[in-house]
Amino acid sequence: MLQKISQLVGVGVVAGVLVAALALPALGGVGITARNVATGFLNMPGELETPPPPQRSVIYDIEGGVIAEIYDQNRELVELDDIAPVMQDAIISIEDSRFYEHGGIDIAGTFRAALRTISGNTQGGSSLTQQYVKNVLIESATSQAEQEEARETTLARKVRELRYAVALEQRMSKEEILEGYLNIAYFGDGAYGAESAAQHFFNVSAKDLNLEQAATLAGLVRYPYLYNPRLNPDDALDRRNVVLDRMVDTGVITQEQAAEAKAKELELDITSPSNGCMPSDQPFFCDYIVQEIEKNEQFGETETDRARWLRTAGLKIYTTLDPDMQQAAQEAVDKYVPRKNESRKVAAQVLIEPGSGEIRAMVQSRNYGPDEANLGETSINFATDANRGGSTGFQAGSTFKAITLAAALEEGMGFGTSFNSPTEMTVTGQTNCDGQTLAPWPVRNSGESNAGTHNMVSGTKGSVNTYFAQLQKRVGLCDVIKMAEKLGVHRADGESFDNPRTQGNNSFTLGSEEVSPMTVANAYATFASGGVYCAPQAITKIEDRQSGKTIEMDNECERRISEEVADGVSYLLQQTFKGGTTSGLEIGRPAAAKTGTTDGSASAWLAGYTPNLASAVFVGDPRGPQQYPLRNITLGGTYYGVVYGATIPGPIWRDTMREAVQKLPEEGFSSAPGRYGSTSEPRNDPEDNAQATPTSNTAGVPDVVGQGRDAAVSALEAAGYTVNVSPNPIRSGQPEGTVAAVNPNAGTALPSGATVNVFISNGEGGGAAAPGAGAAPGVVPAMFAPGRSED
Structure with missing residues (x-):
């Protein structure tokens, strides 16, 4: 009985609704109920908001190509x-x-x-x-x-x-x-x-x-x-x-x-739009865009709100990515550091336009994926900072020397600022930004040929560590740190340079702080732009199809250093191509660059620029560069005893830039500012160099010619030297696979820790001239001389 009553009332409700909708008179007993319900029905709230439903957002490159689609619903x-x-x-x-x-x-x-x-x-x-x-x-x-x-x-x-x-x-x-x-x-x-x-x-x-x-x-x-x-x-x-x-x-x-x-079949032609960054050909740049939106309070009160906006508002996101430059950069990193290399090393590179901060390319030699256990796969963007999906950074080596140069020039020091720069020395008396005196700092160069008197020109060309250690002391460590901050340089983990853990970093000028390639590239872009700093920018405009609004993203630029300081740094960094550490890495137009190699070849870098494009390349091991250095590794079928900034990052930078600048007008740099004086290098006599060299290992370099590679390396390291085995065998009468020559020669007295270069025989010497064209056994061609060694 109750069920029947319930059904009758239900019918009355529907009837009442229909009566209200059609304005018809009520009929019969059920109609009385319907008429009563109709009154309540008409009093119900009737205004229904009909906002646009969720639709997919699209990320575009600078030419209008689709980078990725992001959505909760494919609409x-x-x-x-x-x-x-x-x-x-x-x-x-x-x-x-x-x-x-x-x-x-x-x-x-x-x-x-x-x-x-x-x-x-x-x-x-x-x-x-x-x-x-x-x-x-x-x-x-x-x-x-x-x-x-x-x-x-x-x-x-x-x-x-x-x-x-x-x-x-x-x-x-x-x-x-x-x-x-x-x-x-x-x-x-x-x-x-x-x-x-x-x-x-x-x-x-x-x-x-x-x-x-x-x-x-x-x-x-x-x-x-x-x-x-x-x-x-x-x-x-x-x-x-x-x-x-x-x-x-x-x-x-x-x-x-x-x-x-x-009579016709279904004739399907299934096509599925790719959702998210993983299917994208530019996955890490795509991830950077997602991070930029989700972490920016400009786009919503909470990260959840911003993520929902990105995935439902049907955004058209216009970015700064240049597809041609991106392709050139990706091909270069993949060539020299293959994605699935067994040594698990990675290369990352960023290209930035000076004067706008716009990111033209962002690549790394990894596939995009969530499982770090899979060889060659990662979801970490090693090109950027931790708060944008990146890592906690890597020590940048001697690329930081450009910062010290800028600080010195800003304080009025000239190109001729000179120091007696021995192979190794101890720097004392440095103070941090709190005025505390730091502990003595032992510092040495990468090769004995760098010893002698150096000024900014020769010190930069040869990347002389002991020169820059003294230049940093004269400028003041705190002033160098402040210059870095002016240039937008910051730690990738978000900590400041003066935090308790890193405060009092004697070796700041040698790049002992962990940073991202993005940060280094953008600092160098500031030099290229004549001293105008622009925050890195990946998005130019967002069209919100749900609201109909357009958000224009302005370039955030301001002058941070004078044009003279920037031009002075650019002049000095151009010298590295003239017999310096970047010789052989020319790109066919004016360029300025600096290599960087950290202690023990933990990481290797090259940062450089033309007046209209800047780039920084990092190579290292994300598992921990110090634990897994760039030594005795094979990449792309080539064995490397030691990797320096010019060894792998250099060719990556060169190959990328040669292609990337093709679509840009060729521009030259301003001449060296006259206020900084003479651009001549100091003249060094061999006797002066000898006096500048500290006590050496009197036993000298062991004679390992003719020995097997491993035995030779062990003997040299036992003698206290750092060993660099060349990846390219040379013609020699010695049996294939044995040591053909060393540089410096056997018996040469070197300081403890100095680098000895070892060259392996290809066994094809026969009656041919010995390496170095008539030189004594153990002497190698000039192209392998230690003066060309990395920093």
């Missing part, structure tokens, strides 16, 4: 005019054939559905307007409870939808409702809206759908999984034919047209 909104009329006819025929006749409620369908629902058998029957209302409520839900309420299979939900549908019909045209429905409906297989469904299943735009394609898509919305043509083609075909029959019944097509369409 592209289009206007009704951009949806084929046959698609409109098909959806109306199968879902709501009286769409243009009712006021939001299909009476017969609603009665039938309500009665079945009351009986415990959920039934459809909603009009297109009601279905649109339901989808809007689901998409606009901001909580789990609202989601469940919008999906619940109850009469209460039906009543809410009916009220909203009636109100919606009063303020929106039929065309607007149909457009909204076709954009919000789910067609299965991850495709939302007619446009995305057409692209996904048939690789055409919605405006180009033909009859059989439109009928197939229209048949999906009732049960998207059951009728999925990719997964269930037979069911999809049957459903398509049902739609075609309904289109005949409604008079929008003829029986002959239906028969012709039924």
Whole structure:
């Protein structure tokens, strides 16, 4: 009895709703209940906000190419005019054939559905307007409870939808409702809206759908999984034919047209847009863009809000990436440090435009993926800082010497500022930014030939450590640190240079702070721009298709150092190509550069620039450069005893820049500012050099010519020397694989820790001249002389 009463009341509710909607008089006993409920129905809130549904955001490069698509729902909104009329006819025929006749409620369908629902058998029957209302409520839900309420299979939900549908019909045209429905409906297989469904299943735009394609898509919305043509083609075909029959019944097509369409196969052409950064050809730059949006409070109050905005607002994100420069950089790092190299080393590179800060390329020799255990795979962007998806950084070596040069020039020191710079020395009396005196600092050069009197020109060309240690002391360590900060240089882990852990870093000028390639490249871009610092910029504009607003991203630039200081540094860094540490790395136009190698070859760098493009390259081991140095490794089939900045980072930089600058006008640097005086190098006599060299190992370099490689290395290291085995065998009468020559020669007295270069024989000497063209045994050609060794 109670069940019957409940059913009667339920029918009364639906009847009351219908009476209210149609303004008909109540009839019979049930009508009395209906009339009472109708009054309450009309008093229900009827205003339904209909914001644009979620759609996919797209990231573009500087030429308009798609870098990636980011979304929660694969949807592209289009206007009704951009949806084929046959698609409109098909959806109306199968879902709501009286769409243009009712006021939001299909009476017969609603009665039938309500009665079945009351009986415990959920039934459809909603009009297109009601279905649109339901989808809007689901998409606009901001909580789990609202989601469940919008999906619940109850009469209460039906009543809410009916009220909203009636109100919606009063303020929106039929065309607007149909457009909204076709954009919000789910067609299965991850495709939302007619446009995305057409692209996904048939690789055409919605405006180009033909009859059989439109009928197939229209048949999906009732049960998207059951009728999925990719997964269930037979069911999809049957459903398509049902739609075609309904289109005949409604008079929008003829029986002959239906028969012709039924005779055709589904003819799918599945295309799936790539969601996220992993499928992108520029995954790490894509990840940087995502990080830039999610971490920037300009785009929302919380990171969750910003992430949702990115994935639902249908953003058009225009970036600074140059696809040609990106390709050149990627090919270069992959060539010299293959992605799946067994030594697990990585190369990362960033290119930045001076004067704008715009990032033109960002690459690394890794595949993008979440599993660090897979060889050659990582989700860490080693090109940038930790707060943008990067690492905690790597020591940058002698690339920091350019910072010391800038600080010295800013304080009025000239190019002729000279120091007696022995192979090794101890620097005392440095103070940190708190005025505390630091402990004595023992520092040495990478080779004995660097000893002697040096000024800024020769010291930079040869990357003389003991020269820069003294220059830093004269400038003041704190002033050098402040110059670094002026240039935008900061630790990649976010800590400051004067934090308790790193405060009092004697060796700052030698690059003992952990930074990212992005930071180094941008500092060098400041020199290239004549002293104007610009914050690195990856996004130029964001169009929010949901709100209709456009966000223009301005370049944040300001002068940080004078033009004279910048030009002075550029002049000095050009000298490294003239017999210095970057000789052989020329790119066919004016360039300035500096190599960098940290203690024990833990990491190797090269940073350099033309007046209109700057780049920094890092090579090292992300597991820990000190624990896994660049020594005795094989990369790309080439063995390296020791890697320096000019060994691998140099060729990467050279090959990248040669290609990247092709599309840029050739520009020259300003001449050396006259205020810094003479650009001549100091004259060093051999006797002066000998006096500058501290006590050496009197036993001298052991004679290891003719020994096997491993035995020779062991003997040299036992004698207290650093050993560099050349990766390129040379012609020699010695057996193949044994030592052909050493440099300096056997018996040469060197300080402890000095580098001895070892050259392996290719066994093809025969009667040919010994290395060095007539030189004594053990002497190598001048091209291998220690004066060319790295820092």
